Amino acid sequence: MGVLATIRGNATALHRARLILLAGALMAFTGWWELLHELARNWILAVSWQEEFASPARFFTTFHCPSRALGMLIGAGGYLLLSRENRQEWVRRIPLVAWVAILVAIDLLHFVALCELYLYPLAALLHIAANAILVYGFIGAAQVLFERPAQLSALVAIAIASGLALVNLVVVPVLDKSSSPWFDESCSLAFLLIACLCSYGFARLLPTTADPRLQSLLIQARIVDSKEPRALIAHLVMYGAVLGFLHTIGRRVVYGETFSTAGVPTIAVDGSIPLGLGALLAIALVLVLHTRRECTFARVWSTLRKAVFTLAVLEFLMVPLVSIAIPAVVTGDCAAVLYQMLFIMGCCLIYKESDCTGTGLAAWGILFSSLGQFVSGIICEYTIRQVLMDSELFAVLRIVAFLLCTLATFWVGSDADIKKLWGLRRDYLPKQYQDKLVREKVAALAQQASLTKREQEVLVLLAQGVRADAIGNQLFISPNTVRTHIQNAYGKLDIHSVKELNALLADAA
Numbered sequence: 001m002g003v004l005a006t007i008r009g010n011a012t013a014l015h016r017a018r019l020i021l022l023a024g025a026l027m028a029f030t031g032w033w034e035l036l037h038e039l040a041r042n043w044i045l046a047v048s049w050q051e052e053f054a055s056p057a058r059f060f061t062t063f064h065c066p067s068r069a070l071g072m073l074i075g076a077g078g079y080l081l082l083s084r085e086n087r088q089e090w091v092r093r094i095p096l097v098a099w100v101a102i103l104v105a106i107d108l109l110h111f112v113a114l115c116e117l118y119l120y121p122l123a124a125l126l127h128i129a130a131n132a133i134l135v136y137g138f139i140g141a142a143q144v145l146f147e148r149p150a151q152l153s154a155l156v157a158i159a160i161a162s163g164l165a166l167v168n169l170v171v172v173p174v175l176d177k178s179s180s181p182w183f184d185e186s187c188s189l190a191f192l193l194i195a196c197l198c199s200y201g202f203a204r205l206l207p208t209t210a211d212p213r214l215q216s217l218l219i220q221a222r223i224v225d226s227k228e229p230r231a232l233i234a235h236l237v238m239y240g241a242v243l244g245f246l247h248t249i250g251r252r253v254v255y256g257e258t259f260s261t262a263g264v265p266t267i268a269v270d271g272s273i274p275l276g277l278g279a280l281l282a283i284a285l286v287l288v289l290h291t292r293r294e295c296t297f298a299r300v301w302s303t304l305r306k307a308v309f310t311l312a313v314l315e316f317l318m319v320p321l322v323s324i325a326i327p328a329v330v331t332g333d334c335a336a337v338l339y340q341m342l343f344i345m346g347c348c349l350i351y352k353e354s355d356c357t358g359t360g361l362a363a364w365g366i367l368f369s370s371l372g373q374f375v376s377g378i379i380c381e382y383t384i385r386q387v388l389m390d391s392e393l394f395a396v397l398r399i400v401a402f403l404l405c406t407l408a409t410f411w412v413g414s415d416a417d418i419k420k421l422w423g424l425r426r427d428y429l430p431k432q433y434q435d436k437l438v439r440e441k442v443a444a445l446a447q448q449a450s451l452t453k454r455e456q457e458v459l460v461l462l463a464q465g466v467r468a469d470a471i472g473n474q475l476f477i478s479p480n481t482v483r484t485h486i487q488n489a490y491g492k493l494d495i496h497s498v499k500e501l502n503a504l505l506a507d508a509a
Helices: 003-009 013-047 051-062 064-084 096-116 120-146 151-176 181-205 230-254 272-289 297-318 322-352 358-389 391-410 415-421 430-449 453-463 468-475 479-493 498-507
Strands: none
Touching: 013 051, 013 064, 013 096, 013 120, 013 151, 013 181, 051 064, 051 120, 064 120, 064 230, 064 358, 096 120, 096 181, 120 151, 120 322, 120 358, 151 181, 151 272, 151 322, 230 297, 230 322, 230 358, 230 391, 272 297, 272 322, 297 322, 297 391, 322 358, 358 391, 430 453, 430 479, 430 498, 453 468, 453 479, 453 498, 468 479, 479 498
């Protein structure tokens, strides 16, 4: 079942309301996150010409993007630390209103420190704190996503990319023309409040269940495996470094800076527009490649190898050429957004076949990817002015980034060996092994009896001892729909009860 079928396939109004609220919350949170980043950068650029602010403003602008990656790194690392030390109870007890108040307070303090007091070091710290807190919240919410069908992860990725495209194509260019920073800040807070309201509504509509993993969004993260996924860690760090390099070089291009080999200055455009166009292109690619066929880990990895790698290489080749510099930046931004979308989908699919919690996967993934972005961003920003005057040094950096991109894409082996090489195979407990056998046997029966994908999912849960009403909660469908799927599957298999289903599975090879 594709993403569009997931959105349209369930007839219940409650299910549609959940999807709408989830998509709205993710779009609004992404919009607020991007506005917090972009408006701060634009304000600094507006005042940096003043002599009394030139030096600190330039420093703040130089390390603005790396500070975002640093905040994400701290948020992911903090989550893993609290998980390991079992210190999450105090977070669980924070009321939603208090959580919203913390985010609003950080947003307002960041704005005042930046636009009223010109305290750039404080603004930088608050910028880092905002990114850390939001990433921490996203990681905590990941478990709810990963407990649901894998196709929902594609909807989440599309919603996040849509919020990014909306803000960069519409909101930021409009606010750039505003003469009132308080108006800009009001728009930013509006996105944050809409996100919180949608999140509250989504949480209220979530079905109650005895599963403690759905009663709390913050779960102790653990990875039960005898091997460390070293190849996966290297892949995340290297791709983070490559995307950080492309982002830094691309932003220099769109703001009118160029390389000595170009001959004439690049025409500056609004830095938000290429990212918005890149996000739209990434959404189109996901809709084309992952809506008509079942979303699997192999297909996600194939898209990464074919699409993300190709787009990144195109930017490497095009960015020094003035005539196509802006399309090159759009291409690089598309590669970055597409990679993040595939990261979300891949985490959800790997979770289904590994012994990692969803929050553990998200936290480790963001941690290593952000580490690569932060290190690459610092190196690029530190050397950027010399690079812009030295075509040979720029060529060396492009070669290094290209080699990292190639290694991160192809060195892990064949598609069939990826999960094994990444060290994410299960070390099965008896119950886990039995559940795995049930899934494999039901899949074999489904092929023989032409069961639909949803009928197969329902039978797996039924054979694992899950009650019909709990199946509806897990699959986000109504009890009547569950019963209909059970009756249809029983008819195709010529059985009449769970007992006969278990007997049929026991006899299956």
